[in-house]
Amino acid sequence: MLEKYYPSEYAGSAYDIDYRRLYESGIRGIIFDVDNTLVHHGDDATPEAVQLFRDVHAIGFKTVLLTNNDEERVTRFNADIGTQYVCDAEKPAPEGYEKAIALLGVQKNEALVIGDQMFVDIIGANRCGIRSILVHYIEVPGEKWLGFRRYIEMLILLFFRISRRNISGLSDNRERNT
Ligand SMILES: [Mg+2]
Structure with a gap:
């Protein structure tokens, strides 16, 4: 019942993913969400984000940004990345x-x-039959308020983790919020 919300994997951050392992597993193209996945909502690309794209391109991946935000926002983020x-x-x-x-x-x-969003990024990937990694949304110090949907996501993520443990006995030690 909840499977349509489940990602293929979970990671604490887009910056903590072993991209070489993904390449070795046959992945060749990465579709990145931008806001709260690569940078905090609305921010320009950080040096870390620019470097991430250099690194994944050097491995051999093609990349594309997929955002519900508008062209002004994505071109501003993409200025030093150029994907x-x-x-x-x-x-x-x-x-x-x-x-x-x-x-x-x-x-x-x-x-x-x-x-970073189960109800947006991951459910869409599942509808299209594309593998996915859910990452913990980028948090900014002092930002306390969490939308209701984040609490539902946390609950579904808990079921996801339990289901993975039951199947494989594995747990993800990269997770930040346990
Ligand atoms: Mg997002």
Whole structure:
């Protein structure tokens, strides 16, 4: 019942992922959410974000940004990165994901979505049959208020972790919020 919300994997951050392992597993194209996945909502690219794209491109990945935000926002973020993007994507609708796959020029089974929202990034990836990694949203010191949806996400994530433990006996030691 909850499987449609489950990512393929969970990671504490987009910056903590072993991208070489993903490449070795056959992934060739990465679809990145921007806000709260790579930077705090609305922020420009940080040096860390710019370096991440250099690193994944050096491994051999193609990348695309997939965002519900508008062109002004994504081009500002993308200024020092220069990757492809789909803006105003209306995630979780499948059309944006299909455009992103076309831009990557890879098969769906070679693509991966990385995003911070289960009800947006992950449910959309699942509808399209694309693998995904849910990351913990970028937190800013002093930002206390959490939307109701975040609490529901945490609850579903708990069921996801329990289901993974029951299947594989594995736990993810990279998680920050345990
Ligand atoms: Mg996001």
